[in-house]
Every structure is written in structure tokens, then in C-alpha cells.
Amino acid sequence: MMLQAIDLALVIEKLILIVIVISASLVIAMYTTFAERKVAAILQDRRGPNRAGPFGLLQPLADGLKLFFKEEIIPNFSSKFLFILGPALAMMTAMMTSAVIPWGDKIEFFGRSVALQITDVNIGVLYVFGVVSLGVYGIMIGSWASNNKFSLLGGLRAASQIISYELAMGISMIALLMVTGTLSLKEMVIQQQQTHWNIINQPLGFLIFLICAFAECNRTPFDLPEAENELIGGYHTEYSSMKLGFYLFAEYINMFISSVIMATLFFGGYDMPFVNEALLSPNIAALVGIAALMGKVICFIFLFMWVRWTIPRFRYDQLMHLGWRILIPLALFNMLATGGVILYFGK
Amino acid sequence: MQALTNKSKQVNRAPMSFIERLYLPSIFKGMLITFSHIFKKKPTINYPEKQRPFSPVFRGLQILNRDEEGRENCTACGLCAVACPAEAITMEAAERQNGEEHLYKEEKYAAKYEINMLRCIFCGLCEEACPKDAIYLSETFTPADYQRKQFIYNKTDLLIPHPKENPDAYEKALGNRPKRESVN
Numbered sequence: 001m002m003l004q005a006i007d008l009a010l011v012i013e014k015l016i017l018i019v020i021v022i023s024a025s026l027v028i029a030m031y032t033t034f035a036e037r038k039v040a041a042i043l044q045d046r047r048g049p050n051r052a053g054p055f056g057l058l059q060p061l062a063d064g065l066k067l068f069f070k071e072e073i074i075p076n077f078s079s080k081f082l083f084i085l086g087p088a089l090a091m092m093t094a095m096m097t098s099a100v101i102p103w104g105d106k107i108e109f110f111g112r113s114v115a116l117q118i119t120d121v122n123i124g125v126l127y128v129f130g131v132v133s134l135g136v137y138g139i140m141i142g143s144w145a146s147n148n149k150f151s152l153l154g155g156l157r158a159a160s161q162i163i164s165y166e167l168a169m170g171i172s173m174i175a176l177l178m179v180t181g182t183l184s185l186k187e188m189v190i191q192q193q194q195t196h197w198n199i200i201n202q203p204l205g206f207l208i209f210l211i212c213a214f215a216e217c218n219r220t221p222f223d224l225p226e227a228e229n230e231l232i233g234g235y236h237t238e239y240s241s242m243k244l245g246f247y248l249f250a251e252y253i254n255m256f257i258s259s260v261i262m263a264t265l266f267f268g269g270y271d272m273p274f275v276n277e278a279l280l281s282p283n284i285a286a287l288v289g290i291a292a293l294m295g296k297v298i299c300f301i302f303l304f305m306w307v308r309w310t311i312p313r314f315r316y317d318q319l320m321h322l323g324w325r326i327l328i329p330l331a332l333f334n335m336l337a338t339g340g341v342i343l344y345f346g347k
Numbered sequence: 348m349q350a351l352t353n354k355s356k357q358v359n360r361a362p363m364s365f366i367e368r369l370y371l372p373s374i375f376k377g378m379l380i381t382f383s384h385i386f387k388k389k390p391t392i393n394y395p396e397k398q399r400p401f402s403p404v405f406r407g408l409q410i411l412n413r414d415e416e417g418r419e420n421c422t423a424c425g426l427c428a429v430a431c432p433a434e435a436i437t438m439e440a441a442e443r444q445n446g447e448e449h450l451y452k453e454e455k456y457a458a459k460y461e462i463n464m465l466r467c468i469f470c471g472l473c474e475e476a477c478p479k480d481a482i483y484l485s486e487t488f489t490p491a492d493y494q495r496k497q498f499i500y501n502k503t504d505l506l507i508p509h510p511k512e513n514p515d516a517y518e519k520a521l522g523n524r525p526k527r528e529s530v531n
Contacts, residue, residue: 043381047391310381311374 009112017118021098029252030060032301036252039305067245075238077147086142087239087246093135094253100124101260102186104270104289108282116270116286117186124185125173128261129166132216135254136162139218139225142247143235154234157316158225161215164323165222169212171331172205175338176265185261189269197268204334206266208327213258215323218251220308224316259300260293267296406471406484409462409500410507410520414452417509420481423457430476435466452479460505464498485520 034049034056041048049056074083104116121127136159143155179201180188192198199206215222226234233239236247263269270289280288314322366372392399401407412420423440441458443451450456473482492498508516 043384045384045387045389047389047393050393306378306381307374310377 013112013114014118017114017116018099021103021118022095025095025098025253025256026249028256029249030064032252032256033063033248034060035301036305036308039302040309043306043309064245067242070241072241072243073238075147078238079145079147082141082145083238084243086138086145087243087250088138089141090135090138090250091246091253093131093138094250094257096131096134097128097257097261100127100185101257101264102189102269103293104286106282107286113282116290120184120186123183125177125183125265128185129170129173132258133162133166135216135250138247138250139235142239146235146238148238150231150233151235151237154225154227154231154237157227158218158235161218161222161224161319161323164320165212165215165327168208168323168327168331169216171328171335172202172208172212173265175205175331175335176202176209178335178338178342185264185269189264189271192268193271197266197271199266202266202334202338204330205338206262208331208334209262209266211322211327213262214304214307215319217254217258217304219255219304221311221314222319223308223313224319227313255301255304256297259297259304262300263293263296269293401486405486406469406474408464408485408487409467409473409505410483410485411460411502411505412481412483413507413510415510416449417511418448418450418452419456419506420452420479421457421460422453422455422479422481423460424455424478426476426478427473427482430472431467432470432472433466433468435463435468436473437461457502460502462500462505464500465495 037059038048038056040046049059052058052062074080099118100121102115102117102120106113106115108114139158140155143151143158146152176198177183179198180191182188182191188198214220218225224234225231226236228234231237236244239247270293272288272292275288278285414420421438423438425438425440428434428436428438437459438457438461439459440455443454443456469484471484474484507520510517
């Protein structure tokens with residue numbers, strides 16, 4: 001059998017890692033909803049949720065419980081299978097991206113060295129892009145299955161938005177790949193540890209990537225698929241109970257994952273600045289790395305929220321204008337300029 | 348034409364400069380504004396724990412007064428009901444019997460006294476009309492309720508606690524606002 005060739009301990013170790021990563025990203029997404037409400041409140045001179053538990057820390061649990069106990073409504077004219085498939089797909093694709101992310105270097109455990117990455121695929125970046133573009137299916141299927149015009153409009157907007165911004169994102173990525181010369185996220189982090197962070201080489205590329213990440217996560221100013229004041233709830237108008245919860249949750253997981261990816265690609269991943277990890281013992285170095293990554297992620301998540309509570313939503317034609325006529329030419333220019341520089345200096 | 352005030356501003360319709368068309372500087376400026384709000388003082392009062400102090404002329408739920416010995420002041424003269432613009436007050440008078448002198452201050456008293464809190468507009472005219480100091484507007488809100496009939500407050504709801512049997516509650520019901528005499 002094929003399985004016998006693989007070390008059984010490796011399988012167990014990876015399974016444990018998967019469980020940890022998935023539950024950790026769920027918990028983080030849970031507390032991101034709480035953080036979002038708190039940040040919104042603080043930026044608007046309010047207090048935010050402070051009733052459930054100390055400082056309102058149990059609020060996400062209360063929200064989750066509430067969603068579980070709400071009545072599930074499946075509209076009569078919806079196609080039931082797709083209606084249920086929608087949120088499940090959204091959630092699944094949101095979780096799948098975390099598989100190739102290096103969370104830290106490696107830890108020594110009972111004499112085994114365990115890499116803190118579920119799998120180091122040599123095309124990690126491509127995998128991320130593939131899964132992220134699958135994410136729109138959850139929204140599209142759910143909105144189409146709802147048999148509601150507002151949902152459908154939301155779904156259409158989501159699809160066209162994600163397709164438009166994926167292009168610019170991909171092209172800005174190509175420039176980065178030309179600099180790093182690798183598609184593996186782990187190798188990128190190692191390179192950045194040894195030299196400097198990629199943001200120094202690719203500031204314009206990062207800006208384009210950041211804007212596109214906002215659009216891919218359907219966050220304000222690109223939250224047109226939801227657009228609660230023009231489309232009621234957009235693609236999740238007809239959803240209730242935990243299915244709605246899955247959609248909202250998937251958005252926060254996406255936010256978390258895209259923060260991790262931005263930190264990994266442009267800000268050195270688990271690299272703690274001004275600390276030479278090679279001098280520390282591997283376990284401590286791994287902990288420092290995880291802490292550094294989480295610190296960067298928290299900064300990015302705060303940025304997501306900060307922007308959300310500052311900028312109003314784009315109009316639809318503005319969104320398309322920005323995507324096709326500004327970001328894509330800019331990304332192409334960035335790619336050509338990077339290529340030119342590499343060619344001229346022979347790198 | 349000369350402008351009446353100097354409040355009107357000329358709108359700048361010049362085409363946007365390159366920096367303005369980038370939008371990023373203005374987005375950044377906006378983000379700085381929202382960021383500065385992190386350090387602002389929050390105006391929220393944590394309601395059930397802390398309460399906003401009422402103004403000295405606040406008019407809340409009515410209260411039927413007793414004198415120092417705990418006798419009801421009201422003589423059911425009906426002046427409050429006449430004064431009431433919302434017609435929220437109804438009452439029935441009764442004659443004080445022998446042996447009831449410790450309950451009612453004068454020979455006539457209100458056997459039934461009802462205020463419909465859904466009609467009441469808390470104008471305080473009943474308080475002004477009363478010749479016997481029997482009705483006051485207190486510092487409490489009308490609590491929320493589930494049914495309309497529970498908003499018709501009768502004497503047991505309205506009467507102030509007995510000053511001798513329950514002095515603490517009596518003091519609390521009096522509130523800490525200055526008495527009307529001292530205000531005038």
C-alpha cells in the first residue's frame with residue numbers, strides 16, 4: 001500500500017496541525033468579529049459591546065449561540081441543495097487557503113522536528129490564488145439559489161468584482177515572483193529573513209495587492225456585494241441562522257487569511273525584525289516567529305477595520321474604473337519596471 | 348448682488364490635480380481623523396450602573412403624597428383631573444369613617460385614584476392644580492410593560508411609601524430635588 005511508505009507519525013502530526021490551524025483560525029475569526037465591533041465603536045466615540053463577560057469578551061460566543069438558535073428559513077422557491085451548498089463552499093474555501101501558510105519555522109517535539117506549515121507546496125502562491133478565486137462560487141451559488149433579485153445582484157457584483165481585481169492582484173504578484181524567483185511561501189519567508197522584506201523591493205506592488213485584497217475580501221470600500229443600504233443584504237439577503245453566520249464568518253476568515261498572506265509575502269512572514277532567529281533555540285525561535293506573524297496580522301486586521309470605518313463605499317462604475325483602468329495598467333507598469341530593473345542590474 | 352451673510356462659500360469647480368486624483372492622500376487624511384477619535388472621550392453613560400443626573404425641573408412619574416404621620420393628603424377634590432389636558436386622571440371620592448383618621452388627613456379621601464400613563468403627557472399641571480400638596484411628579488420614568496391595562500396606575504402604584512413604616516423608601520421616593528417652595 002502507498003500509505004505504508006509514509007511515516008505514520010507524519011500523518012498524525014499533520015492531522016494535529018490541521019486541527020490546530022483550523023480551530024485557531026475559527027477562534028481568531030470569532031474574535032475578529034468582536035474586534036470589529038469594538039474598533040467601530042472606538043472610532044465612533046462609542047463603547048461597543050461590553051455586557052457579556054469582562055469587557056464584553058464573551059460577546060462572540062453569545063453571537064454564535066444566537067445564530068445557532070435562530071430559525072432556519074429556506075425560501076420555498078430556492079433550490080435547496082445549492083442554497084445549503086453556498087455557505088458551506090464559502091466557509092470551506094476560506095479555510096482551505098491556510099494549508100500552505102508557514103506559521104513558523106519548526107519546533108522540536110519529542111526529538112522530532114515538526115514544520116509549522118501544513119504543506120510546503122512548491123506552487124504555494126498559485127494554490128492560494130486558485131482557492132481564493134474559488135471563494136466567489138460560494139457567494140454566487142448562494143445568491144443564485146436564493147431566487148431573489150437582490151441576492152442575484154449581489155452575487156453578480158461579487159463575481160465581476162472578484163474577477164476584475166484578481167487580474168490586478170495576479171499581475172502585481174508576478175512582479176514579486178520575478179524578484180523572489182520562487183512560488184513557495186516558505187522559501188519566500190526564508191529569503192526575507194536572510195535579506196530584507198519584500199515591501200522594500202515592491203512598494204507599488206504591495207499597494208496594488210493591498211487594494212485588491214480589500215476587494216477580494218468584499219470589505220469596505222469594496223463591499224458592493226453586500227451593500228446593505230441598496231441591496232438589503234446583497235447575496236445573503238435570504239439567509240438566516242447559522243447559514244448566514246457561515247457567510248459572515250467566512251468573510252472574517254478571509255480577512256484573517258489575506259492578512260497572513262500579505263504579511264508573508266511582503267512583510268517577512270514569521271520573521272521578527274532585528275532578531276537573529278539562528279541564535280535562539282528552535283522552539284523559542286518558532287514561538288517568536290508565531291508571535292511576530294500574529295503581530296503583523298493584527299496590524300493588518302486593524303487596517304482592514306480602520307479603512308472600513310473611514311471610507312464610504314464605491315459606486316459600481318467607480319469600482320470597475322479603478323479595477324480595469326487604474327490598477328491593471330499600474331500593475332502592468334510595475335511588472336515591466338521590475339523586469340527592466342532586474343534585466344539592467346542583472347540581479 | 349450683495350450677499351446677506353458671509354456664510355456662503357464659492358464652490359471650487361477646478362479640475363482635480365494629480366495628487367487629488369490619486370485619492371490616497373485624502374484617504375490617509377480621513378484615516379488620521381478616524382484614528383484621532385480613538386483618544387476622544389466617550390460621551391456614553393453606562394446606563395443601568397450610572398445614571399444621568401436629572402434637571403431640577405424634570406417631570407417623571409406621579410406620586411401621591413402623605414404627610415409626616417403617613418396620612419394621605421388627597422381629598423379627591425378633582426382639580427387635578429380638571430386641570431389634566433390629556434384627561435388621564437380619574438378618581439372616586441369617599442367619606443372618612445370614624446377610626447380612619449390615621450389613614451386620611453381630611454374628611455374626604457380618594458377611594459379610587461387612577462392615572463393612565465399612556466395618556467399622561469407629564470406636563471405637571473396636576474401638581475400645580477393641587478391645593479393639598481397631594482400629587483407630585485417624581486424623578487422616575489414610567490417603566491415599560493407588556494399590556495395596556497398595566498399602564499393604568501392605581502393608588503397602590505402611586506402612593507408614596509409610608510414615612511414611619513418604611514422611612515428609607517419614603518426618603519428615596521421624595522428624591523433629592525429641592526422642594527417646590529424653595530424653588531419659588
